[in-house]
Amino acid sequence: MILVCPACHTRFHIEVGALGTHGRKVRCAKCRQVWHAEPPEDAPRELAETPAGYAPPPPAARRAGAGVLAWFGASLCVAALAYAVVYRDDVVRAWPQSAPLFRTANLTLAIDEAVKVEDVAASRMFESGVSVLVVEGAIVNRSNAAAPAPAVRVVLIGEQGRELATELVTIGAVEISAGDRVPFTARMINPPREASTYRISLEAAPT
Incomplete structure (x- = not known):
């Protein structure tokens, strides 16, 4: 100008x-x-201009506001956790990978009562001179509704309960229909000689 x-x-x-x-x-x-x-009347004004009479809130008020937001966020988290615990069976049906989280917290799941491992048998054999441990059984759904198909974990145990080897077996199905049974076979090559027993458990199938 x-x-x-x-x-x-x-x-x-x-x-x-x-x-x-x-x-x-x-x-x-x-x-x-x-x-x-003076600048001309049609000159652009600064967008960040502070309005006349505006005073920023005192630090104490800002801290109080931040505290309210933090409390509200914590309340939402607690409510979400409470919902997940109460309706954990629904959560597991929608998201099977969440099942180990509930089991770690010692929370029982309906799937644990409905889906069981039955007719388990283990045998050692030699194939082409190689020692092989074969663990066979079936996963049975005793409930009245379909359940997510779990994976089977076989753990070999030695003295004093020490875990020596583990094998995770998937059954190739997404879910098990009500009343159905699905066989599984776990093969462990060269299992530790000092293994004296084994443990079977079910967990969410990997995706």
């Missing part, structure tokens, strides 16, 4: 943004006259 000195009428160019939102004092380069120059 063009400014005109009110004393000597010298004209000179200045950027509108240099005057700010409310104008500022300028000095004539020729006669050294000083006056307050």
Whole structure:
């Protein structure tokens, strides 16, 4: 924009943004006259300008507001956890991978009561001179509704309950129909000689 000195009428160019939102004092380069120059009415205003009369909240109020938000967020988390615990069977049906989380927390699941491992038998044999342990059985769904198909974990145990080897077996099915039974076979190559027993457990099938 063009400014005109009110004393000597010298004209000179200045950027509108240099005057700010409310104008500022300028000095004539020729006669050294000083006056307050206002930006034109159609000049763009700063979007971040603080409204007149605005005062930021005191630090204590800001801390209180942050505390309320933190309390609200914590309340939502507690409510979500409570819902997941109460309706954990529904959660496991929708998300089978969550089952180990509930079992770790010692929470019983309907699937644990409905789906069982039965008719388990283990035998050692040699195939082409290699020792192989074969564990066979069936997963049975005793409930009246279909259940997510679990994986079968076979753990070989030695003295003092020490776990020596483990094998995870999937049965190739997404779910087991009500009243149905699905066979499984676990083969462990060169099982530890010191293994004296084994343990079978069910867990969510890997995706």
